[in-house]
Amino acid sequence: MKIIIVGCxxxxxxxxxxxxxxxxxxxxxxxxxxxxxxxxxxxxxxMVVGTGIDEDVLINAGISGADAVISVAxxxxxxxxxxxxxxxxxxxxxxxxxxxDPKIKKFYEQEVGLSCYCPTEVSSSGYMSMLRGE
Amino acid sequence: xxxxxxxxxxxxxxxxxxxxxKGFEVTLVDWxxxxxxxxxxxxxxxxxxxxxxxxxxxxxxxxxxxDVIVAVTGDxxxxxxxxxxxxxxxxxxxxxxxxxxxxxxxIFRELGVGTTISGTTSIADAIERYVAKQQLIPLLSFDxxxxxLLEAELLEDSPAVGKKxxxxxxxxxxxxxxxxxxxxxIFAKGDIVLNAKDMVIAISTQKEQENLxxxxxxxxxx
Numbered sequence: 435m436k437i438i439i440v441g442c443x444x445x446x447x448x449x450x451x452x453x454x455x456x457x458x459x460x461x462x463x464x465x466x467x468x469x470x471x472x473x474x475x476x477x478x479x480x481m482v483v484g485t486g487i488d489e490d491v492l493i494n495a496g497i498s499g500a501d502a503v504i505s506v507a508x509x510x511x512x513x514x515x516x517x518x519x520x521x522x523x524x525x526x527x528x529x530x531x532x533x534x535d536p537k538i539k540k541f542y543e544q545e546v547g548l549s550c551y552c553p554t555e556v557s558s559s560g561y562m563s564m565l566r567g568e
Numbered sequence: 569x570x571x572x573x574x575x576x577x578x579x580x581x582x583x584x585x586x587x588x589x590k591g592f593e594v595t596l597v598d599w600x601x602x603x604x605x606x607x608x609x610x611x612x613x614x615x616x617x618x619x620x621x622x623x624x625x626x627x628x629x630x631x632x633x634x635d636v637i638v639a640v641t642g643d644x645x646x647x648x649x650x651x652x653x654x655x656x657x658x659x660x661x662x663x664x665x666x667x668x669x670x671x672x673x674x675i676f677r678e679l680g681v682g683t684t685i686s687g688t689t690s691i692a693d694a695i696e697r698y699v700a701k702q703q704l705i706p707l708l709s710f711d712x713x714x715x716x717l718l719e720a721e722l723l724e725d726s727p728a729v730g731k732k733x734x735x736x737x738x739x740x741x742x743x744x745x746x747x748x749x750x751x752x753x754i755f756a757k758g759d760i761v762l763n764a765k766d767m768v769i770a771i772s773t774q775k776e777q778e779n780l781x782x783x784x785x786x787x788x789x790x
Binding site (some may be wrong): 458459487488489490509510511512514515518519522523537538541543 | 730
């Protein structure tokens with residue numbers, strides 16, 4: 435699979451390494467080239483410097499032929515825009531974006547049709563179940 | 569008419585003031601506490617400390633009853649989200665987004681935000697028009713590039729407008745050949761008066777081109 439990851443932070447770099455090790459063609463986008471230091475030496479994919487909300491950057495990263503886009507950049511709004519460009523303009527089959535604000539996540543999931551991952555919801559319910567000893 | 573403006577930078581500040589002077593009810597939303605304090609000194613209660621990309625923030629700004637939402641932060645992605653929340657969640661009839669990257673105009677339109685204002689596009693267009701209008705366009709060159717056939721479009725304020733061709737102080741090594749006026753071709757006899765919008769086709773040596781340009785089109789405004 436050809437996978438584009440927007441945002442090379444802790445989560446982005448970890449997924450990039452794993453997906454690359456599994457044999458996927460991975461392209462990582464980050465506006466800060468220093469962020470790519472987090473990628474292990476074994477990373478066989480491509481790095482693109484730029485912001486994912488710039489269509490030219492996405493084109494450069496090969497969005498036209500991509501099978502999946504995962505957007506885990508710092509700001510919710512960046513991920514929201516990347517997700518919509520990928521899904522609705524470039525018809526990328528699988529698009530997942532991170533949205534930290536639960537209400538915004540619900541809105542974009544229900545009203546706009548984006549697949550969203552909300553770390554706030556997931557981690558708070560994780561803490562709760564640990565607290566309850568489950 | 570109630571307008572919610574997202575983004576309290578220079579554009580948001582002056583837009584709020586301008587719309588208030590026109591008699592609109594306006595709320596300006598910004599998510600930077602210090603900025604909001606400063607804006608309040610000038611705009612008072614019209615300023616609300618809230619995030620324009622959150623449902624609660626826009627609710628506090630009164631988006632539910634807004635007629636127009638305008639997002640003018642410096643970040644295109646923030647303006648997109650504010651406008652989408654306004655239009656889809658709060659059912660605001662009109663959403664206007666400021667964009668920095670001109671290519672986002674198409675993207676925003678496809679994502680339901682049809683009205684975008686791009687300062688970048690406006691400036692680029694102005695420069696393009698200016699450059700095109702102040703230039704002689706080379707059509708053909710001959711005699712080892714010593715001579716050229718040139719085209720110039722006269723404007724309202726071009727110095728040659730209103731003059732007979734015999735009165736235009738052409739350089740010795742330049743000649744007006746024909747004038748294209750609308751659909752007609754006019755041979756450049758001395759008593760023909762030049763009009764604005766005339767397309768002048770001239771022949772000139774290379775070294776007199778700059779003088780010819782000045783005589784026909786004038787000096788670019790500084």
